[in-house]
Amino acid sequence: VEVAVPDEKPPLLARDELYRSIIDNTRDVIVVVTPDGKPVYVSPSSQALLGYAPEEILDGKALDLVHDDDRARAVAAFRASRRARDTRSIELRCRHRDGEWRIFDCVGNWILDGTIPQRAVLVFRDISKRKRAEHKLQQANTQLENRERDLVAALASLRLSHEQLQAAHLRLIDAARMESVGRLAAGVAHEVKNPLTVILMGLEYLGKRLRDTDADVHEVMTDMEEAVARANTVVRGLLDFSTPNSLELESVALNEVIEKAIALTKHEFARAKVVVECDLAADLPPVRLDRGKMEQVFVNVFLNAAQAMPEGGTIRVRTRRDAGTATAPAVANPPAVVAEVVDSGDGIPAATLERVFDPFFTTKPAGEGTGLGLTVIRRIIELHGAAIRLANEPGGGLCVTLRFETAEAAS
Amino acid sequence: VLLVDDEVGMTRLLKLNLEEGGGYDVRIENSGRAGLEAAREFRPDVILLDVIMPDMRGTEVLERLRADPDLAHTPVIFLTAVLPAPGTNADVGMPGCIGIAKPARAADVMAAIRSVLGDASTRGEARRDERT
Numbered sequence: 169v170e171v172a173v174p175d176e177k178p179p180l181l182a183r184d185e186l187y188r189s190i191i192d193n194t195r196d197v198i199v200v201v202t203p204d205g206k207p208v209y210v211s212p213s214s215q216a217l218l219g220y221a222p223e224e225i226l227d228g229k230a231l232d233l234v235h236d237d238d239r240a241r242a243v244a245a246f247r248a249s250r251r252a253r254d255t256r257s258i259e260l261r262c263r264h265r266d267g268e269w270r271i272f273d274c275v276g277n278w279i280l281d282g283t284i285p286q287r288a289v290l291v292f293r294d295i296s297k298r299k300r301a302e303h304k305l306q307q308a309n310t311q312l313e314n315r316e317r318d319l320v321a322a323l324a325s326l327r328l329s330h331e332q333l334q335a336a337h338l339r340l341i342d343a344a345r346m347e348s349v350g351r352l353a354a355g356v357a358h359e360v361k362n363p364l365t366v367i368l369m370g371l372e373y374l375g376k377r378l379r380d381t382d383a384d385v386h387e388v389m390t391d392m393e394e395a396v397a398r399a400n401t402v403v404r405g406l407l408d409f410s411t412p413n414s415l416e417l418e419s420v421a422l423n424e425v426i427e428k429a430i431a432l433t434k435h436e437f438a439r440a441k442v443v444v445e446c447d448l449a450a451d452l453p454p455v456r457l458d459r460g461k462m463e464q465v466f467v468n469v470f471l472n473a474a475q476a477m478p479e480g481g482t483i484r485v486r487t488r489r490d491a492g493t494a495t496a497p498a499v500a501n502p503p504a505v506v507a508e509v510v511d512s513g514d515g516i517p518a519a520t521l522e523r524v525f526d527p528f529f530t531t532k533p534a535g536e537g538t539g540l541g542l543t544v545i546r547r548i549i550e551l552h553g554a555a556i557r558l559a560n561e562p563g564g565g566l567c568v569t570l571r572f573e574t575a576e577a578a579s
Numbered sequence: 580v581l582l583v584d585d586e587v588g589m590t591r592l593l594k595l596n597l598e599e600g601g602g603y604d605v606r607i608e609n610s611g612r613a614g615l616e617a618a619r620e621f622r623p624d625v626i627l628l629d630v631i632m633p634d635m636r637g638t639e640v641l642e643r644l645r646a647d648p649d650l651a652h653t654p655v656i657f658l659t660a661v662l663p664a665p666g667t668n669a670d671v672g673m674p675g676c677i678g679i680a681k682p683a684r685a686a687d688v689m690a691a692i693r694s695v696l697g698d699a700s701t702r703g704e705a706r707r708d709e710r711t
Contacts, residue, residue, distance in 0.1 A: 358631060361681040362586045363588075364681065364682040365586070365682040366589045366592060368682045368683070369589060369592040369685055370592050372596055372686070373592055373595050376599065400682055
Protein backbone atom coordinates (compact mmCIF):
# COMPACT_ATOMS: atom_id res chain seq x y z
CA VAL A 169 0.00 0.00 0.00
CA GLU A 170 1.40 3.27 -1.06
CA VAL A 171 0.95 6.02 1.40
CA ALA A 172 1.49 9.53 0.27
CA VAL A 173 3.15 11.60 2.91
CA PRO A 174 2.86 15.25 2.03
CA ASP A 175 5.68 17.62 2.89
CA GLU A 176 3.64 19.94 5.04
CA LYS A 177 2.27 18.74 8.35
CA PRO A 178 -1.06 16.94 7.75
CA PRO A 179 -4.14 17.84 9.76
CA LEU A 180 -4.51 16.08 13.10
CA LEU A 181 -7.58 14.07 12.04
CA ALA A 182 -5.93 12.84 8.93
CA ARG A 183 -2.90 11.71 10.91
CA ASP A 184 -5.13 9.78 13.38
CA GLU A 185 -6.78 8.04 10.46
CA LEU A 186 -3.41 7.19 9.00
CA TYR A 187 -2.24 5.61 12.27
CA ARG A 188 -5.50 3.75 12.72
CA SER A 189 -5.32 2.39 9.23
CA ILE A 190 -1.76 1.19 9.89
CA ILE A 191 -2.80 -0.51 13.14
CA ASP A 192 -5.98 -1.95 11.63
CA ASN A 193 -4.11 -3.44 8.76
CA THR A 194 -1.11 -4.89 10.53
CA ARG A 195 -0.91 -8.68 10.73
CA ASP A 196 0.45 -8.50 14.30
CA VAL A 197 -1.58 -8.03 17.47
CA ILE A 198 -0.59 -4.81 19.14
CA VAL A 199 -1.34 -4.52 22.82
CA VAL A 200 -0.72 -1.49 24.98
CA VAL A 201 -0.39 -2.20 28.68
CA THR A 202 0.06 -0.18 31.83
CA PRO A 203 3.30 -0.62 33.80
CA ASP A 204 1.49 -3.13 36.06
CA GLY A 205 0.53 -5.15 33.04
CA LYS A 206 -3.11 -4.22 32.54
CA PRO A 207 -4.02 -4.00 28.84
CA VAL A 208 -5.54 -0.72 27.78
CA TYR A 209 -5.52 -1.31 24.06
CA VAL A 210 -5.70 -4.37 21.84
CA SER A 211 -5.53 -4.06 18.08
CA PRO A 212 -8.38 -5.49 15.97
CA SER A 213 -6.07 -8.14 14.51
CA SER A 214 -6.69 -10.12 17.74
CA GLN A 215 -9.91 -11.29 16.13
CA ALA A 216 -8.06 -12.96 13.27
CA LEU A 217 -5.07 -14.25 15.22
CA LEU A 218 -6.70 -15.31 18.49
CA GLY A 219 -10.40 -15.48 17.70
CA TYR A 220 -11.24 -12.82 20.28
CA ALA A 221 -12.40 -9.26 19.69
CA PRO A 222 -10.18 -6.63 21.35
CA GLU A 223 -12.93 -5.83 23.86
CA GLU A 224 -13.12 -9.45 24.94
CA ILE A 225 -9.43 -9.42 25.74
CA LEU A 226 -9.57 -6.10 27.50
CA ASP A 227 -12.50 -7.26 29.65
CA GLY A 228 -11.13 -10.68 30.47
CA LYS A 229 -7.83 -11.79 31.89
CA ALA A 230 -5.43 -11.54 28.99
CA LEU A 231 -2.82 -13.65 30.75
CA ASP A 232 -5.26 -16.59 30.76
CA LEU A 233 -4.66 -16.93 27.03
CA VAL A 234 -0.99 -17.64 27.66
CA HIS A 235 0.10 -21.23 28.07
CA ASP A 236 0.46 -22.29 31.73
CA ASP A 237 4.11 -23.11 31.23
CA ASP A 238 4.91 -19.78 29.60
CA ARG A 239 3.00 -17.47 31.95
CA ALA A 240 5.60 -17.09 34.70
CA ARG A 241 8.30 -16.48 32.11
CA ALA A 242 6.15 -13.85 30.39
CA VAL A 243 5.52 -12.02 33.65
CA ALA A 244 9.19 -12.18 34.62
CA ALA A 245 10.29 -10.83 31.24
CA PHE A 246 7.76 -8.02 31.47
CA ARG A 247 8.99 -7.00 34.93
CA ALA A 248 12.64 -7.22 33.97
CA SER A 249 11.99 -5.14 30.92
CA ARG A 250 10.11 -2.57 33.02
CA ARG A 251 13.00 -2.39 35.47
CA ALA A 252 15.58 -1.96 32.75
CA ARG A 253 13.31 0.13 30.53
CA ASP A 254 14.53 -1.88 27.61
CA THR A 255 13.14 -3.88 24.75
CA ARG A 256 12.83 -7.61 25.10
CA SER A 257 11.68 -10.38 22.88
CA ILE A 258 10.04 -13.53 24.15
CA GLU A 259 8.33 -16.52 22.60
CA LEU A 260 4.91 -17.37 23.99
CA ARG A 261 2.18 -19.89 23.29
CA CYS A 262 -1.31 -18.43 23.31
CA ARG A 263 -4.55 -20.28 22.82
CA HIS A 264 -6.82 -19.37 19.94
CA ARG A 265 -10.50 -19.45 20.67
CA ASP A 266 -10.75 -22.62 18.61
CA GLY A 267 -8.45 -24.34 21.15
CA GLU A 268 -5.37 -24.40 18.92
CA TRP A 269 -2.08 -23.18 20.35
CA ARG A 270 -0.43 -20.41 18.41
CA ILE A 271 3.17 -19.43 18.91
CA PHE A 272 3.89 -15.74 19.12
CA ASP A 273 7.06 -13.76 19.08
CA CYS A 274 6.36 -10.94 21.50
CA VAL A 275 8.36 -7.69 21.51
CA GLY A 276 7.74 -5.05 24.11
CA ASN A 277 8.70 -1.34 23.99
CA TRP A 278 8.30 1.15 26.79
CA ILE A 279 6.87 4.57 26.36
CA LEU A 280 8.68 6.67 28.94
CA ASP A 281 7.90 9.98 30.57
CA GLY A 282 11.42 11.01 31.28
CA THR A 283 12.58 7.82 32.94
CA ILE A 284 9.19 6.74 34.26
CA PRO A 285 7.54 3.95 32.27
CA GLN A 286 4.09 5.02 31.16
CA ARG A 287 2.91 2.38 28.77
CA ALA A 288 4.33 -0.67 27.12
CA VAL A 289 3.56 -1.42 23.51
CA LEU A 290 3.64 -5.16 22.97
CA VAL A 291 3.68 -6.51 19.46
CA PHE A 292 2.64 -10.17 19.08
CA ARG A 293 3.70 -11.74 15.82
CA ASP A 294 2.26 -15.12 14.96
CA ILE A 295 5.24 -17.39 14.14
CA SER A 296 3.30 -20.71 14.34
CA LYS A 297 3.87 -21.51 10.68
CA ARG A 298 7.56 -20.81 10.94
CA LYS A 299 7.83 -22.85 14.14
CA ARG A 300 5.95 -25.73 12.60
CA ALA A 301 8.27 -25.62 9.63
CA GLU A 302 11.25 -25.46 11.98
CA HIS A 303 9.91 -28.39 13.93
CA LYS A 304 9.46 -30.40 10.77
CA LEU A 305 12.95 -29.46 9.69
CA GLN A 306 14.30 -30.57 13.04
CA GLN A 307 12.45 -33.86 12.76
CA ALA A 308 13.82 -34.32 9.28
CA ASN A 309 17.27 -33.51 10.62
CA THR A 310 16.93 -36.07 13.40
CA GLN A 311 15.77 -38.64 10.90
CA LEU A 312 18.65 -37.78 8.67
CA GLU A 313 21.06 -38.12 11.59
CA ASN A 314 19.56 -41.49 12.46
CA ARG A 315 19.88 -42.63 8.88
CA GLU A 316 23.43 -41.43 8.78
CA ARG A 317 24.15 -43.37 11.97
CA ASP A 318 22.52 -46.46 10.46
CA LEU A 319 24.52 -45.96 7.31
CA VAL A 320 27.78 -45.63 9.23
CA ALA A 321 26.94 -48.78 11.17
CA ALA A 322 26.05 -50.62 7.98
CA LEU A 323 29.27 -49.44 6.42
CA ALA A 324 31.28 -50.65 9.41
CA SER A 325 29.61 -54.05 9.29
CA LEU A 326 30.18 -54.14 5.55
CA ARG A 327 33.84 -53.38 6.09
CA LEU A 328 34.04 -56.15 8.71
CA SER A 329 32.34 -58.59 6.34
CA HIS A 330 34.71 -57.52 3.64
CA GLU A 331 37.71 -58.14 5.87
CA GLN A 332 36.35 -61.51 6.88
CA LEU A 333 35.71 -62.32 3.25
CA GLN A 334 39.23 -61.29 2.41
CA ALA A 335 40.61 -63.46 5.20
CA ALA A 336 38.49 -66.38 4.03
CA HIS A 337 39.68 -65.75 0.50
CA LEU A 338 43.30 -65.80 1.65
CA ARG A 339 42.69 -69.02 3.56
CA LEU A 340 41.11 -70.44 0.44
CA ILE A 341 44.06 -69.44 -1.72
CA ASP A 342 46.30 -70.94 0.92
CA ALA A 343 44.27 -74.14 0.95
CA ALA A 344 44.26 -74.29 -2.83
CA ARG A 345 47.99 -73.69 -2.90
CA MET A 346 48.58 -76.44 -0.37
CA GLU A 347 46.37 -78.77 -2.34
CA SER A 348 48.18 -78.11 -5.60
CA VAL A 349 51.48 -78.56 -3.81
CA GLY A 350 50.11 -81.86 -2.54
CA ARG A 351 49.14 -83.01 -6.01
CA LEU A 352 52.49 -81.91 -7.34
CA ALA A 353 54.19 -83.73 -4.49
CA ALA A 354 52.45 -87.00 -5.33
CA GLY A 355 53.59 -86.70 -8.93
CA VAL A 356 57.12 -85.76 -7.98
CA ALA A 357 57.30 -88.56 -5.44
CA HIS A 358 56.34 -91.08 -8.07
CA GLU A 359 58.78 -89.73 -10.61
CA VAL A 360 61.61 -89.68 -8.07
CA LYS A 361 61.00 -93.12 -6.61
CA ASN A 362 61.58 -94.92 -9.90
CA PRO A 363 65.05 -93.44 -10.53
CA LEU A 364 65.85 -94.04 -6.85
CA THR A 365 65.02 -97.70 -7.42
CA VAL A 366 67.35 -97.79 -10.40
CA ILE A 367 70.17 -96.32 -8.32
CA LEU A 368 69.53 -98.64 -5.40
CA MET A 369 69.41 -101.75 -7.56
CA GLY A 370 72.39 -100.55 -9.54
CA LEU A 371 74.38 -100.18 -6.32
CA GLU A 372 73.27 -103.63 -5.26
CA TYR A 373 74.44 -105.09 -8.55
CA LEU A 374 77.72 -103.23 -8.53
CA GLY A 375 78.21 -104.23 -4.89
CA LYS A 376 78.24 -107.87 -5.88
CA ARG A 377 80.48 -107.29 -8.88
CA LEU A 378 82.98 -105.22 -6.93
CA ARG A 379 82.97 -107.53 -3.95
CA ASP A 380 86.74 -107.92 -3.95
CA THR A 381 87.78 -104.33 -4.57
CA ASP A 382 89.14 -102.04 -1.88
CA ALA A 383 87.32 -100.57 1.09
CA ASP A 384 87.00 -97.09 -0.47
CA VAL A 385 84.69 -98.42 -3.16
CA HIS A 386 82.45 -100.01 -0.55
CA GLU A 387 82.45 -96.80 1.45
CA VAL A 388 81.43 -94.78 -1.60
CA MET A 389 78.67 -97.22 -2.33
CA THR A 390 77.45 -97.16 1.26
CA ASP A 391 77.35 -93.35 1.12
CA MET A 392 75.36 -93.57 -2.09
CA GLU A 393 72.90 -96.00 -0.56
CA GLU A 394 72.45 -93.69 2.39
CA ALA A 395 71.86 -90.81 0.03
CA VAL A 396 69.14 -92.80 -1.70
CA ALA A 397 67.55 -93.59 1.67
CA ARG A 398 67.60 -89.91 2.60
CA ALA A 399 66.08 -88.86 -0.69
CA ASN A 400 63.42 -91.47 -0.16
CA THR A 401 62.61 -90.07 3.28
CA VAL A 402 61.87 -86.70 1.69
CA VAL A 403 59.68 -88.30 -0.93
CA ARG A 404 57.80 -90.28 1.69
CA GLY A 405 57.18 -87.12 3.65
CA LEU A 406 55.78 -85.59 0.49
CA LEU A 407 53.47 -88.53 -0.04
CA ASP A 408 52.30 -88.48 3.57
CA PHE A 409 51.46 -84.87 3.04
CA SER A 410 49.81 -85.25 -0.33
CA THR A 411 47.63 -88.23 0.41
CA PRO A 412 44.79 -86.94 2.56
CA ASN A 413 44.46 -90.02 4.69
CA SER A 414 41.08 -90.37 6.26
CA LEU A 415 40.94 -90.03 10.01
CA GLU A 416 39.78 -92.63 12.47
CA LEU A 417 37.93 -90.35 14.80
CA GLU A 418 37.03 -91.40 18.30
CA SER A 419 36.13 -89.63 21.48
CA VAL A 420 39.48 -89.14 23.19
CA ALA A 421 40.81 -87.42 26.27
CA LEU A 422 43.36 -84.98 24.89
CA ASN A 423 45.51 -85.31 28.02
CA GLU A 424 46.00 -89.01 27.29
CA VAL A 425 47.23 -88.26 23.78
CA ILE A 426 49.67 -85.71 25.16
CA GLU A 427 50.94 -88.05 27.86
CA LYS A 428 51.48 -90.76 25.27
CA ALA A 429 53.40 -88.36 23.04
CA ILE A 430 55.55 -87.29 25.99
CA ALA A 431 56.26 -90.94 26.78
CA LEU A 432 57.28 -91.53 23.15
CA THR A 433 59.74 -88.62 23.22
CA LYS A 434 61.04 -89.28 26.76
CA HIS A 435 64.42 -90.53 25.58
CA GLU A 436 64.87 -87.64 23.20
CA PHE A 437 64.09 -85.20 26.04
CA ALA A 438 66.57 -86.91 28.39
CA ARG A 439 69.27 -86.81 25.73
CA ALA A 440 68.62 -83.13 24.99
CA LYS A 441 68.47 -82.19 28.71
CA VAL A 442 64.91 -81.00 28.29
CA VAL A 443 62.54 -80.91 31.24
CA VAL A 444 58.82 -81.23 30.61
CA GLU A 445 56.41 -79.47 32.92
CA CYS A 446 52.78 -80.48 32.60
CA ASP A 447 49.75 -78.55 33.69
CA LEU A 448 46.90 -80.61 32.30
CA ALA A 449 43.38 -79.60 33.27
CA ALA A 450 41.46 -82.47 34.86
CA ASP A 451 37.98 -81.48 33.75
CA LEU A 452 38.43 -81.43 29.97
CA PRO A 453 35.55 -82.69 27.86
CA PRO A 454 36.55 -85.40 25.36
CA VAL A 455 37.40 -84.37 21.80
CA ARG A 456 36.85 -86.25 18.55
CA LEU A 457 40.21 -87.06 17.05
CA ASP A 458 42.43 -89.67 15.47
CA ARG A 459 44.53 -90.84 18.39
CA GLY A 460 47.51 -92.04 16.31
CA LYS A 461 47.70 -89.00 14.05
CA MET A 462 47.32 -86.59 16.93
CA GLU A 463 50.10 -88.37 18.81
CA GLN A 464 52.21 -87.84 15.69
CA VAL A 465 51.36 -84.16 15.83
CA PHE A 466 52.36 -83.78 19.47
CA VAL A 467 55.52 -85.84 19.04
CA ASN A 468 56.47 -83.55 16.18
CA VAL A 469 55.69 -80.43 18.19
CA PHE A 470 57.70 -81.76 21.16
CA LEU A 471 60.69 -82.69 19.00
CA ASN A 472 60.64 -79.28 17.35
CA ALA A 473 60.55 -77.68 20.79
CA ALA A 474 63.47 -79.82 21.98
CA GLN A 475 65.44 -78.92 18.86
CA ALA A 476 64.81 -75.25 19.54
CA MET A 477 66.77 -75.65 22.79
CA PRO A 478 70.16 -77.17 21.87
CA GLU A 479 71.47 -76.29 25.33
CA GLY A 480 68.51 -77.92 27.02
CA GLY A 481 65.59 -76.16 28.65
CA THR A 482 62.00 -76.49 29.68
CA ILE A 483 58.89 -77.39 27.74
CA ARG A 484 55.68 -76.36 29.43
CA VAL A 485 52.60 -78.26 28.31
CA ARG A 486 49.25 -76.93 29.35
CA THR A 487 45.68 -77.92 28.55
CA ARG A 488 42.61 -75.95 29.40
CA ARG A 489 38.99 -75.40 28.55
CA ASP A 490 38.00 -72.40 26.54
CA ALA A 491 34.37 -71.59 27.20
CA GLY A 492 34.31 -69.58 23.99
CA THR A 493 32.63 -66.30 23.38
CA ALA A 494 29.35 -65.81 21.61
CA THR A 495 29.30 -62.14 20.68
CA ALA A 496 28.42 -61.36 17.10
CA PRO A 497 28.02 -64.58 15.09
CA ALA A 498 30.74 -63.34 12.75
CA VAL A 499 33.36 -63.51 15.49
CA ALA A 500 31.85 -66.43 17.34
CA ASN A 501 34.42 -68.37 19.24
CA PRO A 502 32.91 -71.74 20.07
CA PRO A 503 33.91 -73.63 23.20
CA ALA A 504 37.06 -75.64 22.77
CA VAL A 505 39.80 -77.61 24.41
CA VAL A 506 43.12 -75.86 24.04
CA ALA A 507 46.63 -77.29 24.34
CA GLU A 508 49.67 -75.04 24.60
CA VAL A 509 53.26 -76.13 24.22
CA VAL A 510 55.77 -73.46 25.22
CA ASP A 511 59.51 -73.92 24.97
CA SER A 512 62.27 -71.85 26.53
CA GLY A 513 64.23 -71.41 23.31
CA ASP A 514 64.79 -68.23 21.35
CA GLY A 515 61.49 -68.26 19.45
CA ILE A 516 61.22 -67.88 15.71
CA PRO A 517 61.87 -64.67 13.73
CA ALA A 518 58.64 -63.17 12.41
CA ALA A 519 59.63 -63.67 8.76
CA THR A 520 60.36 -67.33 9.41
CA LEU A 521 57.17 -67.77 11.41
CA GLU A 522 55.13 -67.01 8.28
CA ARG A 523 56.83 -69.79 6.34
CA VAL A 524 57.12 -72.64 8.83
CA PHE A 525 54.11 -74.41 7.38
CA ASP A 526 55.33 -74.18 3.79
CA PRO A 527 56.42 -77.49 2.30
CA PHE A 528 60.21 -78.00 2.27
CA PHE A 529 60.81 -75.03 4.55
CA THR A 530 63.36 -75.94 7.20
CA THR A 531 65.84 -74.12 9.40
CA LYS A 532 67.87 -77.27 9.91
CA PRO A 533 71.15 -77.84 8.05
CA ALA A 534 70.84 -79.41 4.61
CA GLY A 535 70.08 -83.09 4.83
CA GLU A 536 68.88 -83.05 8.43
CA GLY A 537 65.31 -81.96 7.99
CA THR A 538 62.87 -82.67 5.22
CA GLY A 539 61.04 -79.43 5.92
CA LEU A 540 57.81 -81.35 5.80
CA GLY A 541 57.21 -81.93 9.51
CA LEU A 542 55.00 -78.93 10.22
CA THR A 543 53.38 -79.18 6.81
CA VAL A 544 52.22 -82.67 7.68
CA ILE A 545 51.16 -81.50 11.14
CA ARG A 546 49.02 -78.78 9.70
CA ARG A 547 47.52 -81.22 7.25
CA ILE A 548 46.48 -83.48 10.11
CA ILE A 549 45.18 -80.55 12.14
CA GLU A 550 43.15 -79.36 9.16
CA LEU A 551 41.69 -82.82 8.65
CA HIS A 552 40.48 -82.60 12.25
CA GLY A 553 38.93 -79.20 11.68
CA ALA A 554 41.15 -78.00 14.50
CA ALA A 555 43.50 -75.02 14.50
CA ILE A 556 47.21 -74.61 15.12
CA ARG A 557 48.91 -71.32 15.83
CA LEU A 558 52.56 -70.50 16.41
CA ALA A 559 53.47 -67.36 18.29
CA ASN A 560 56.56 -66.05 20.00
CA GLU A 561 56.24 -65.63 23.76
CA PRO A 562 56.96 -62.15 25.12
CA GLY A 563 59.79 -63.56 27.22
CA GLY A 564 61.33 -65.55 24.35
CA GLY A 565 60.45 -69.08 23.35
CA LEU A 566 57.73 -70.31 21.08
CA CYS A 567 54.15 -71.10 21.99
CA VAL A 568 52.33 -73.64 19.85
CA THR A 569 48.59 -73.48 20.44
CA LEU A 570 46.30 -76.26 19.31
CA ARG A 571 42.60 -75.67 19.52
CA PHE A 572 39.97 -78.39 19.27
CA GLU A 573 36.32 -77.47 19.21
CA THR A 574 34.46 -79.64 21.64
CA ALA A 575 31.55 -81.91 20.88
CA GLU A 576 28.97 -79.58 22.39
CA ALA A 577 30.14 -76.87 19.98
CA ALA A 578 29.79 -79.15 16.99
CA SER A 579 26.19 -80.05 17.80
CA VAL B 580 59.71 -114.46 -13.43
CA LEU B 581 57.87 -111.98 -15.61
CA LEU B 582 58.81 -108.40 -14.84
CA VAL B 583 56.41 -105.73 -16.13
CA ASP B 584 57.46 -102.14 -15.53
CA ASP B 585 57.80 -99.11 -17.79
CA GLU B 586 61.03 -98.04 -16.04
CA VAL B 587 63.49 -99.60 -18.48
CA GLY B 588 66.63 -99.05 -16.43
CA MET B 589 65.08 -100.60 -13.37
CA THR B 590 63.83 -103.70 -15.20
CA ARG B 591 67.28 -104.29 -16.70
CA LEU B 592 68.98 -103.99 -13.31
CA LEU B 593 66.41 -106.11 -11.49
CA LYS B 594 66.74 -108.78 -14.18
CA LEU B 595 70.52 -108.77 -13.75
CA ASN B 596 70.22 -108.97 -9.96
CA LEU B 597 67.60 -111.71 -10.02
CA GLU B 598 69.50 -113.78 -12.56
CA GLU B 599 72.87 -113.44 -10.93
CA GLY B 600 71.73 -113.35 -7.32
CA GLY B 601 68.89 -115.85 -7.41
CA GLY B 602 69.31 -117.84 -10.59
CA TYR B 603 65.86 -116.86 -11.78
CA ASP B 604 64.78 -116.91 -15.40
CA VAL B 605 63.57 -113.35 -15.94
CA ARG B 606 61.61 -111.90 -18.85
CA ILE B 607 61.07 -108.17 -19.13
CA GLU B 608 58.15 -106.27 -20.60
CA ASN B 609 57.92 -102.48 -20.42
CA SER B 610 54.17 -102.03 -20.90
CA GLY B 611 51.04 -103.52 -19.40
CA ARG B 612 49.70 -104.82 -22.70
CA ALA B 613 52.97 -106.49 -23.68
CA GLY B 614 53.18 -107.91 -20.15
CA LEU B 615 49.76 -109.59 -20.53
CA GLU B 616 50.73 -111.17 -23.86
CA ALA B 617 54.04 -112.34 -22.45
CA ALA B 618 52.28 -113.85 -19.43
CA ARG B 619 50.06 -115.97 -21.72
CA GLU B 620 53.01 -117.12 -23.73
CA PHE B 621 55.73 -117.38 -21.06
CA ARG B 622 53.50 -118.76 -18.24
CA PRO B 623 55.68 -117.38 -15.44
CA ASP B 624 55.67 -118.75 -11.91
CA VAL B 625 55.44 -115.24 -10.57
CA ILE B 626 54.73 -111.83 -12.05
CA LEU B 627 56.36 -108.61 -10.83
CA LEU B 628 54.03 -105.82 -11.79
CA ASP B 629 54.32 -102.04 -11.72
CA VAL B 630 51.12 -100.13 -10.87
CA ILE B 631 51.45 -96.88 -12.74
CA MET B 632 52.24 -97.50 -16.41
CA PRO B 633 51.26 -95.33 -19.35
CA ASP B 634 49.19 -97.82 -21.34
CA MET B 635 47.50 -99.87 -18.65
CA ARG B 636 47.53 -99.69 -14.89
CA GLY B 637 48.94 -102.70 -13.06
CA THR B 638 45.58 -103.25 -11.36
CA GLU B 639 43.94 -103.63 -14.78
CA VAL B 640 46.66 -106.06 -15.88
CA LEU B 641 45.88 -108.07 -12.73
CA GLU B 642 42.14 -108.11 -13.48
CA ARG B 643 42.81 -109.51 -16.95
CA LEU B 644 45.25 -112.07 -15.57
CA ARG B 645 42.62 -113.21 -13.08
CA ALA B 646 40.05 -113.48 -15.89
CA ASP B 647 42.34 -115.91 -17.74
CA PRO B 648 41.92 -119.43 -16.26
CA ASP B 649 45.52 -120.30 -17.08
CA LEU B 650 46.88 -117.27 -15.24
CA ALA B 651 44.21 -116.77 -12.56
CA HIS B 652 46.37 -118.28 -9.84
CA THR B 653 49.78 -116.95 -10.85
CA PRO B 654 51.06 -114.95 -7.85
CA VAL B 655 51.58 -111.26 -8.50
CA ILE B 656 53.95 -108.96 -6.67
CA PHE B 657 53.22 -105.28 -7.10
CA LEU B 658 56.37 -103.24 -7.27
CA THR B 659 55.21 -99.70 -6.87
CA ALA B 660 56.02 -96.14 -5.90
CA VAL B 661 52.47 -95.73 -4.60
CA LEU B 662 53.15 -97.58 -1.35
CA PRO B 663 54.65 -95.36 1.32
CA ALA B 664 57.13 -97.55 3.23
CA PRO B 665 60.10 -98.77 1.19
CA GLY B 666 61.12 -102.37 0.77
CA THR B 667 58.55 -104.07 2.93
CA ASN B 668 55.97 -106.58 1.81
CA ALA B 669 52.55 -105.15 2.15
CA ASP B 670 49.10 -106.58 1.95
CA VAL B 671 47.58 -104.69 -0.95
CA GLY B 672 44.08 -106.01 -0.27
CA MET B 673 43.97 -108.31 -3.33
CA PRO B 674 44.10 -112.09 -2.94
CA GLY B 675 47.28 -113.72 -4.19
CA CYS B 676 49.10 -110.38 -4.30
CA ILE B 677 51.62 -108.58 -2.16
CA GLY B 678 53.20 -105.20 -2.62
CA ILE B 679 56.74 -103.93 -2.43
CA ALA B 680 57.34 -100.23 -2.23
CA LYS B 681 59.92 -98.58 -4.46
CA PRO B 682 62.75 -97.99 -3.98
CA ALA B 683 63.39 -101.63 -3.19
CA ARG B 684 66.48 -103.79 -3.19
CA ALA B 685 66.68 -106.88 -5.37
CA ALA B 686 67.13 -108.77 -2.10
CA ASP B 687 63.68 -107.56 -0.94
CA VAL B 688 62.20 -108.64 -4.25
CA MET B 689 63.78 -112.08 -4.00
CA ALA B 690 62.48 -112.53 -0.47
CA ALA B 691 59.01 -111.65 -1.71
CA ILE B 692 59.30 -114.09 -4.62
CA ARG B 693 60.31 -116.87 -2.27
CA SER B 694 57.36 -116.18 0.00
CA VAL B 695 54.75 -116.15 -2.78
CA LEU B 696 56.17 -119.16 -4.56
CA GLY B 697 55.90 -121.10 -1.33
CA ASP B 698 52.23 -120.10 -1.14
CA ALA B 699 51.67 -120.84 -4.81
CA SER B 700 53.14 -124.30 -4.66
CA THR B 701 50.81 -125.30 -1.82
CA ARG B 702 47.90 -123.74 -3.64
CA GLY B 703 48.92 -125.48 -6.81
CA GLU B 704 48.84 -128.80 -4.99
CA ALA B 705 45.48 -127.97 -3.52
CA ARG B 706 44.23 -127.27 -7.04
CA ARG B 707 45.52 -130.59 -8.26
CA ASP B 708 43.83 -132.26 -5.31
CA GLU B 709 40.53 -130.71 -6.31
CA ARG B 710 40.88 -132.05 -9.83
CA THR B 711 41.55 -135.60 -8.73
